Amino acid sequence: MSTEPVLTARGLVKHYGRVVALNQADFDLYPGEILAVIGDNGAGKSTLIKAISGAIHPDEGEIRLDGKPVHFRSPLEAREAGIETVYQTLALSPALSIADNMFLGREMRKPGFMGRWFRSLDREAMERIAREKLSDLGLMTIQNIGQAVETLSGGQRQGVAVARAAAFGSKVIIMDEPTAALGVKESRRVLDLIQDVRSRGMPIVLISHNMPHVFEVADRIHVHRLGRRLCVIDPKDYTMSDAVAFMTGAKEPPAEALAA
Amino acid sequence: MSEAGGAARRGQEFEDGLEKGDASVAAFESHEKTILDRLQHFLHGNPTMVPVIVLLLSIAVFGFVAGGNFFSAFNLSLVMQQVSIIGILAAAQSLVILTAGIDLSVGASMVLVSVIMGNLAVKMGLPAPLAIGVGFLCGMLAGTLNGFLVTRVKLPPFIVTLGTWNIFFALNLWLSGAQSIRSQDIDATAPLLKWFGESIRIGGAQFTYGSILMVLIFAVLWYVLNRTAWGRHVYAVGDDKEAAELSGIRTNRTLVQVYAVAGLVCAIGAWASIGRVGSVSPQSFQEANLQSITAVVIGGISLFGGRGSIVGPLVGALIVGVFNSGLRLAGVDVLWQVFAIGWLTIIAVALDQWIRKVSA
Numbered sequence: 001m002s003t004e005p006v007l008t009a010r011g012l013v014k015h016y017g018r019v020v021a022l023n024q025a026d027f028d029l030y031p032g033e034i035l036a037v038i039g040d041n042g043a044g045k046s047t048l049i050k051a052i053s054g055a056i057h058p059d060e061g062e063i064r065l066d067g068k069p070v071h072f073r074s075p076l077e078a079r080e081a082g083i084e085t086v087y088q089t090l091a092l093s094p095a096l097s098i099a100d101n102m103f104l105g106r107e108m109r110k111p112g113f114m115g116r117w118f119r120s121l122d123r124e125a126m127e128r129i130a131r132e133k134l135s136d137l138g139l140m141t142i143q144n145i146g147q148a149v150e151t152l153s154g155g156q157r158q159g160v161a162v163a164r165a166a167a168f169g170s171k172v173i174i175m176d177e178p179t180a181a182l183g184v185k186e187s188r189r190v191l192d193l194i195q196d197v198r199s200r201g202m203p204i205v206l207i208s209h210n211m212p213h214v215f216e217v218a219d220r221i222h223v224h225r226l227g228r229r230l231c232v233i234d235p236k237d238y239t240m241s242d243a244v245a246f247m248t249g250a251k252e253p254p255a256e257a258l259a260a
Numbered sequence: 261m262s263e264a265g266g267a268a269r270r271g272q273e274f275e276d277g278l279e280k281g282d283a284s285v286a287a288f289e290s291h292e293k294t295i296l297d298r299l300q301h302f303l304h305g306n307p308t309m310v311p312v313i314v315l316l317l318s319i320a321v322f323g324f325v326a327g328g329n330f331f332s333a334f335n336l337s338l339v340m341q342q343v344s345i346i347g348i349l350a351a352a353q354s355l356v357i358l359t360a361g362i363d364l365s366v367g368a369s370m371v372l373v374s375v376i377m378g379n380l381a382v383k384m385g386l387p388a389p390l391a392i393g394v395g396f397l398c399g400m401l402a403g404t405l406n407g408f409l410v411t412r413v414k415l416p417p418f419i420v421t422l423g424t425w426n427i428f429f430a431l432n433l434w435l436s437g438a439q440s441i442r443s444q445d446i447d448a449t450a451p452l453l454k455w456f457g458e459s460i461r462i463g464g465a466q467f468t469y470g471s472i473l474m475v476l477i478f479a480v481l482w483y484v485l486n487r488t489a490w491g492r493h494v495y496a497v498g499d500d501k502e503a504a505e506l507s508g509i510r511t512n513r514t515l516v517q518v519y520a521v522a523g524l525v526c527a528i529g530a531w532a533s534i535g536r537v538g539s540v541s542p543q544s545f546q547e548a549n550l551q552s553i554t555a556v557v558i559g560g561i562s563l564f565g566g567r568g569s570i571v572g573p574l575v576g577a578l579i580v581g582v583f584n585s586g587l588r589l590a591g592v593d594v595l596w597q598v599f600a601i602g603w604l605t606i607i608a609v610a611l612d613q614w615i616r617k618v619s620a
Contacts, residue, residue: 075506075508076508079508085506087506089502089503089506090503091502091503091506091507092500092503092507093495093496093499093500093503093504093507093566094499094500094566095495095499095566095567096492096495096496096499096566100492100496101507104492104493104496104504104507104508104509105493105504105507105508105509106508107489107492109489118483118487118488119488119489119490120487120488121487121488121489121492123487148304148305151304184274212274
């Protein structure tokens with residue numbers, strides 16, 4: 001790789017009591033790529049992702065965004081730095097409308113007197129932008145932007161959450177198991193969506209247990225094992241069974257992948 | 261970087277079967293809906309319609325049953341006067357219930373604040389505006405205490421406010437010595453305390469400043485809840501606190517603010533209550549907390565949080581007032597008024613449950 005990584009982590013360590021969740025873990029994300037993170041249960045991939053998205057604070061190690069060291073104390077700080085996370089639970093408020101959800105926590109106020117003194121929300125602008133962002137991603141089967149999120153299907157909700165991340169994430173989007181709760185058709189829609197977002201040059205970290213999905217969309221695969229990065233492989237050079245073998249320790253990864 | 265983007269659209273092998281299947285993805289299902297489904301959807305989108313329909317129906321029915329007296333402008337404005345204090349407490353209660361909490365201490369904190377205002381202005385001779393200001397501050401403090409216990413000590417709102425209800429009531433008896441401050445004494449030293457008891461006449465109707473205040477409080481809260489970011493956050497916190505937190509809302513701060521604002525609204529209610537009762541009475545409004553919850557529930561705000569319009573509790577309070585007034589004018593015993601309100605509450609919650617089950 002000639003380009004500089006967008007996001008790197010070096011030597012991350014995190015203990016939970018006696019359990020070592022991260023043991024000198026490294027991580028690299030390059031511009032415009034989809035990096036899949038795979039690992040067995042308990043390998044520490046959630047902890048790694050939480051450290052990057054600001055949900056936990058690592059005991060040791062360094063995280064750099066665009067080459068500058070960052071220390072996130074909350075998901076909010078990571079978000080302000082340009083790292084958006086699509087949580088497995090989606091973190092949508094079911095009774096609120098699509099537009100309200102997209103702007104939750106970063107609402108726009110009206111310009112001028114009403115906004116300044118009465119803190120009036122600029123609903124028209126928020127609805128217009130929400131509509132634009134959704135149609136950018138080909139999600140305008142959702143016609144009514146004022147519709148409550150709870151009336152949407154699982155795939156549509158995922159779409160809203162991805163659109164929210166894509167609309168506001170300026171550096172990195174992290175997606176935690178985006179297809180885990182979806183059917184075959186809806187998974188397809190979400191995978192297309194992920195590639196659409198990547199095609200705009202936004203790097204994506206994809207955490208998934210679904211090997212076919214990982215091998216379909218990922219540019220590189222980060223294999224996490226025993227609290228650290230075991231290797232990074234190119235999905236074109238290896239098979240799914242190779243990946244599973246590395247992940248579970250059934251097979252030693254090749255030397256060149258270790259160096260990556 | 262690989263060229264996976266374009267080629268990947270082929271999909272997985274197991275997905276080949278999809279081509280023969282129904283290709284519509286993530287589209288809205290437009291299957292036939294029954295009238296009941298449509299009604300459910302309509303009510304889901306417009307949760308205030310149930311209480312509004314009930315209010316209009318009950319006015320029509322009682323107008324018919326109780327005769328012309330009921331329909332007079334004077335009687336309808338009297339209903340507003342009668343529900344004004346419970347209405348103001350219901351406004352405070354709505355804020356808390358929207359966050360999936362409950363505030364059993366609203367009535368007790370209101371009476372406590374009215375005793376504080378009366379003691380300062382009448383017994384200690386402080387200027388009335390200052391006494392009222394201190395009262396407002398005490399109301400906010402009482403609310404903040406509730407909010408602190410709910411968010412920092414992480415106790416359930418029901419337990420917290422059950423405790424503070426008793427604490428505020430005991431403080432109120434201690435400060436007042438269980439003695440009322442008489443109307444004449446207030447008139448002599450601090451008539452401003454009774455200002456909300458004054459009224460203006462429009463035609464045959466007589467509106468006390470207190471009933472106008474109630475409508476104003478609801479109007480302000482409507483604006484805040486629907487037109488400001490803070491209002492949206494209140495709904496989001498009540499709907500799904502964890503999701504709200506992950507969306508970047510400081511949920512605990514929002515919660516403390518909600519309880520503090522509720523306390524302030526109760527304190528404003530305390531000032532209005534002195535005008536309504538005509539004296540400062542430590543034994544009054546003993547059931548006001550439960551009556552305010554009744555108004556909120558009949559008004560269609562969900563006890564599970566995050567759902568319902570602030571207009572609902574105003575309508576809910578008016579429904580209770582209309583039932584009481586109508587049944588009284590029709591010569592029905594008071595016990596049947598209570599009986600009717602009880603059923604109304606249960607039906608309102610049952611309706612809420614049904615509306616929440618709406619499916620796309």
